[in-house]
Amino acid sequence: MKRHVATVLVLLGATTAWSVHADDSDVVAARLSAAGGTQKWTYVPPGRTERFGHAESLVAAPVSFARDQARDFAHYKDLSNGRIRTSRLVDKRAGSTDVYLQVPVLHGMVMLWEVMRFGDVARAADGTETFTGHLVAGNVRAAEMTVTIRPAGSGRSIVSCDLLIAPEFAAPPSAVENELRDAAESAVRAIGSHAEQKYVLAAPPPAASSAVAIQSPESARDGGAP
Numbered sequence: 683m684k685r686h687v688a689t690v691l692v693l694l695g696a697t698t699a700w701s702v703h704a705d706d707s708d709v710v711a712a713r714l715s716a717a718g719g720t721q722k723w724t725y726v727p728p729g730r731t732e733r734f735g736h737a738e739s740l741v742a743a744p745v746s747f748a749r750d751q752a753r754d755f756a757h758y759k760d761l762s763n764g765r766i767r768t769s770r771l772v773d774k775r776a777g778s779t780d781v782y783l784q785v786p787v788l789h790g791m792v793m794l795w796e797v798m799r800f801g802d803v804a805r806a807a808d809g810t811e812t813f814t815g816h817l818v819a820g821n822v823r824a825a826e827m828t829v830t831i832r833p834a835g836s837g838r839s840i841v842s843c844d845l846l847i848a849p850e851f852a853a854p855p856s857a858v859e860n861e862l863r864d865a866a867e868s869a870v871r872a873i874g875s876h877a878e879q880k881y882v883l884a885a886p887p888p889a890a891s892s893a894v895a896i897q898s899p900e901s902a903r904d905g906g907a908p
Contacts, residue, residue, distance in 0.1 A: 711834040714740040718873075722867040724859045727844070732743045732824065733855070735862025738842040739870035743881035745831050745839045749811055751876040752841065755800065761872035765865050767793070777802055785847065787861050794849060796820030798827065809833040824848040829873075835883040837881070843869045865866060 714721060723736040741748050751761070758769035758781065762907040766785055772778035778799050785794045796816035805811050810832045826846040834840045843866040849858070 687737045688764075699901035707832050707834045707840060710738065710840055711740055711838065713842065714738060720867060720871060722863045724863050732846050732848060733859055733862075735845040735859065735866040736842065737863065737870045738840060739867075739874045740834065740840045741841055741874035741877055742837065743839060743874070743877040744837055744867050745809060745811055747877040747884075748831045748839045748841050748873055749803065750832075750880070751873045752831065753800075753813070755779055755802070758783065761869065761876065762865070762867040763872060765868050772797060781815065785865075787847070787849065788853065788857060792849070792851070794820070794822050794847060796822050796825045796847075798825060800827075805881070821850060822847055823850045827871075839877075841870045841873050841877075843873075845869070 705785050720737065720739045722735070724733050724735055726733050749871050754761070756769060756771050759766045762769075766783055768782065769786040771779065772782045780802055780842045781798050781800060783796055783798060785796075786792070787794055797818040797820060799818045800815040803813045810830065812828065812830045814826065814828040824846060825848070826844075828844040830844075832840045832842075836839055845862050845866045847858075847862060847865075
């Protein structure tokens, strides 16, 4: 049975992030592989009342490559499969990065905007890396995003995303939850896809094979001349 546990994340002096599973990475990797590489759902983290969208993806690239893509905040629009209209850096200082995002919801009928402050990456002893963004300003009641990247064997990692966007207006809970779940899935898929591409390009080219020419006795006597 999956067990919910708290994972400590240092964000501007606060500790407020979660890890959805305590499952072994090999178990999660096998589960994701059997499911086609990605899974998504919604859940309520321990100690919270809001329902978050959650998604996980098995990535054929190491943690460092996945992290580089997940931290490419200025290009979140390009990673969102159309779910983010605008993404740009508005402030960067030691320990934090502020990112402005525009997110259309409810099939584009409403445009939400927020400035998210992302903290530095927290690294655990087992190689797991986590970072969280919290709401600084916007036309939403609450917004939060946590990305966790776990090593999953040689050249592989597991990327998970926990996402909350709570609009100030009344909206059908099921519609909001579906948006959050699908947006989290788009994020992990895009991070994984771009990380895999970068990993392939960074791999050294295969060593050239040393072909040995085999000559017939006649050609050897003639010095190899045709």
